[in-house]
Amino acid sequence: MSNNTLFPVPDAVAADAWVDATKYQQMYDRSISDPDGFWGEHGRRLDWIQPYTKVKNTSFTGDVSIRWYEDGVLNACANCVDRHLPARADQTAILWEGDSPSEHKHITYSELYDNVTRLANVLKARGVKKGDRVTIYLPMIPEAAYAMLACARIGAVHSVVFGGFSPDSLKDRVQDCGSSVVITADEGLRGGRKVGLKVNADQALKSCPSVDTVIVVRRTGGAVNWVEGRDIWYHEALAAASSDCPPEPMNAEDPLFILYTSGSTGKPKGVLHTTGGYLVYASMTHQYVFDYHEGDVYWCTADVGWVTGHSYILYGPLANGAVTLMFEGVPNYPDSGRFWEVIDKHKVNIFYTAPTAIRALMREGEGPVKRHSRKSLRLLGSVGEPINPEAWLWYHSVVGDERCPIVDTWWQTETGGILITPLPGATATKPGSATLPFFGVKPVIVDNEGHLLEGATEGNLCIADSWPGQMRTVFGDHERFKQTYFSTFAGKYFTGDGCRRDEDGYYWITGRVDDVINVSGHRLGTAEVESALVAHPKVAEAAVVGYPHDIKGQGIYAYVTLNAGETPSEELRKELVAWVRKEIGPIATPDLIQWAPGLPKTRSGKIMRRILRKIAANEHEALGDTSTLADPTVVTDLVDSRMNRG
Ligand code: ATP
Ligand code: MG
Numbered sequence: 218m219s220n221n222t223l224f225p226v227p228d229a230v231a232a233d234a235w236v237d238a239t240k241y242q243q244m245y246d247r248s249i250s251d252p253d254g255f256w257g258e259h260g261r262r263l264d265w266i267q268p269y270t271k272v273k274n275t276s277f278t279g280d281v282s283i284r285w286y287e288d289g290v291l292n293a294c295a296n297c298v299d300r301h302l303p304a305r306a307d308q309t310a311i312l313w314e315g316d317s318p319s320e321h322k323h324i325t326y327s328e329l330y331d332n333v334t335r336l337a338n339v340l341k342a343r344g345v346k347k348g349d350r351v352t353i354y355l356p357m358i359p360e361a362a363y364a365m366l367a368c369a370r371i372g373a374v375h376s377v378v379f380g381g382f383s384p385d386s387l388k389d390r391v392q393d394c395g396s397s398v399v400i401t402a403d404e405g406l407r408g409g410r411k412v413g414l415k416v417n418a419d420q421a422l423k424s425c426p427s428v429d430t431v432i433v434v435r436r437t438g439g440a441v442n443w444v445e446g447r448d449i450w451y452h453e454a455l456a457a458a459s460s461d462c463p464p465e466p467m468n469a470e471d472p473l474f475i476l477y478t479s480g481s482t483g484k485p486k487g488v489l490h491t492t493g494g495y496l497v498y499a500s501m502t503h504q505y506v507f508d509y510h511e512g513d514v515y516w517c518t519a520d521v522g523w524v525t526g527h528s529y530i531l532y533g534p535l536a537n538g539a540v541t542l543m544f545e546g547v548p549n550y551p552d553s554g555r556f557w558e559v560i561d562k563h564k565v566n567i568f569y570t571a572p573t574a575i576r577a578l579m580r581e582g583e584g585p586v587k588r589h590s591r592k593s594l595r596l597l598g599s600v601g602e603p604i605n606p607e608a609w610l611w612y613h614s615v616v617g618d619e620r621c622p623i624v625d626t627w628w629q630t631e632t633g634g635i636l637i638t639p640l641p642g643a644t645a646t647k648p649g650s651a652t653l654p655f656f657g658v659k660p661v662i663v664d665n666e667g668h669l670l671e672g673a674t675e676g677n678l679c680i681a682d683s684w685p686g687q688m689r690t691v692f693g694d695h696e697r698f699k700q701t702y703f704s705t706f707a708g709k710y711f712t713g714d715g716c717r718r719d720e721d722g723y724y725w726i727t728g729r730v731d732d733v734i735n736v737s738g739h740r741l742g743t744a745e746v747e748s749a750l751v752a753h754p755k756v757a758e759a760a761v762v763g764y765p766h767d768i769k770g771q772g773i774y775a776y777v778t779l780n781a782g783e784t785p786s787e788e789l790r791k792e793l794v795a796w797v798r799k800e801i802g803p804i805a806t807p808d809l810i811q812w813a814p815g816l817p818k819t820r821s822g823k824i825m826r827r828i829l830r831k832i833a834a835n836e837h838e839a840l841g842d843t844s845t846l847a848d849p850t851v852v853t854d855l856v857d858s859r860m861n862r863g
Contacts, residue, residue: 234642356405379522469493498686503533633686
């Protein structure tokens with residue numbers, strides 16, 4: 218369901234913003250016509266130990282080589298910490314809010330410096346050198362940030378594994394990158410429940426001979442098993458370490474981190490990002506997309522285990538000297554007003570979350586939102602999936618009191634930072650559209666044969682040229698990098714996402730290309746049908762996939778989760794079918810609706826449609842890699858009711 222209502226930029230927002238509509242156009246045009254000049258200038262937002270003389274050196278053909286600022290030398294940690302000390306040693310860097318509302322703390326830039334440098338020395342003492350890999354398996358506690366920055370400081374490559382992952386997923390990721398050190402905690406705390414991290418790590422590390430050191434943060438004080446010689450307590454090691462640790466001079470193209478994608482479409486890929494271009498891009502997008510100004514309190518609710526946490530909790534904000542809020546808990550603990558309570562408590566100005574969270578909170582109604590004032594809020598953001606117009610409008614009117622612009626930011630682990638997004642002072646928004654490209658980004662839409670499609674159109678979303686934040690390779694597998702991203706449409710970076718461009722040149726992500734359904738020769742984006750379903754007052758969430766259909770080629774199979782208090786019935790099923798026909802047209806008529814008490818999601822909250830496709834097609838034996846699922850029992854339930862249907 219596309220929604221063409223235009224929400225203009227409020228005058229007051231445009232007046233105070235870094236970029237208004239005119240400036241956006243000027244800057245964008247220059248970024249495309251003169252990338253060397255544009256990025257050469259903006260690269261200077263960082264402190265360089267040795268300034269670069271070259272800017273862009275990239276090729277999407279042949280062996281695919283992406284180099285930015287290639288003769289520059291810098292250190293990412295020094296840019297996020299040291300350089301802020303003269304002006305803001307006593308300013309909050311990380312504002313940490315615990316799982317329990319009774320716990321929070323402010324960590325200043327000078328405290329950040331102290332913690333990071335000491336941990337860096339601990340790593341060094343355990344033999345970690347530039348280029349070595351360190352796996353971080355921590356809950357959302359400040360030590361996760363210290364660990365990432367400590368690695369960056371000494372040139373070690375961090376691989377953060379989300380604390381909700383199983384021992385098996387952790388093992389795969391440690392083995393893939395061959396870490397020598399794992400940093401974990403006794404237990405994590407989420408929604409009042411303890412999560413056994415050390416016990417998971419112990420289990421995983423049974424088959425990880427590369428690991429000789431496990432650094433354990435004491436979070437809950439719960440009992441842990443101890444391996445002498447391998448395990449050390451974080452607090453003991455830190456107390457004994459010096460805070461004298463000069464930052465390692467790193468080439469702009471030296472690796473900064475590896476991060477595995479969330480696995481929505483298959484086996485996770487070890488995405489490798491390097492230092493200079495990544496940090497320029499993360500900090501610049503953070504400033505412009507969130508219109509960050511000195512003194513703002515900024516909150517991104519992602520976990521540091523995802524790229525959003527890397528770029529927009531840690532690297533982007535800290536490179537900009539911001540106050541970044543880090544939240545240990547979950548949106549519905551102690552109750553579903555927690556987000557809004559935290560916003561009031563810490564006077565949050567900028568709030569960035571995911572559609573999955575918005576939909577979940579929408580289910581609970583306006584009450585929990587309206588109990589809190591939210592008057593400090595100035596800007597709202599969304600990331601992770603297409604946001605259904607229904608959810609967008611709720612976010613806008615209920616959460617933002619129609620006052621706050623929404624930035625719907627489209628990007629990927631691979632892209633390092635936001636690629637398609639409104640800028641709050643420059644771009645009028647449309648609910649459900651990620652709108653326009655960020656500086657230096659050249660989106661193109663191609664048909665299945667790779668022909669460029671012009672004007673208002675729909676097809677496969679590619680990016681025609683490199684931007685500084687782009688991933689450089691799949692760790693240890695450059696061939697897979699080339700195959701996955703550059704072979705489908707020669708010479709272009711293929712995103713894997715489908716996309717529509719409207720008459721105003723706005724981009725609408727229609728979902729993964731694999732999820733596009735072909736009904737009697739008509740291409741339908743799953744996102745569109747899902748949004749129509751979610752717009753029905755009784756529907757909380759929906760996932761739509763294609764399945765083999767004798768007559769139409771593909772039929773539309775919809776999994777539907779109802780709002781709290783609603784019960785499935787044949788009547789409601791008919792009502793939903795009629796509703797979708799009315800919203801989109803007869804071509805989008807769902808052939809089958811299956812009631813789904815829950816949907817299979819990745820740990821980052823994305824619906825895994827590839828599994829739903831298999832269930833719909835009755836291929837229950839071939840579900841593929843399900844290790845990144847948040848709750849595997851959801852799948853069993855869906856398979857059971859599919860089988861009962863026959
Ligand atoms: P994998 O690559 O392993 O299948 P993944 O694609 O879910 O996992 P991420 O890099 O976390 O891993 O997610 C990027 C994808 O998320 C995008 O390709 C897109 O499909 C979706 N996405 C992110 N933000 C948006 C957005 N604002 N609008 C629409 N889709 C989005
Ligand atoms: Mg992906």
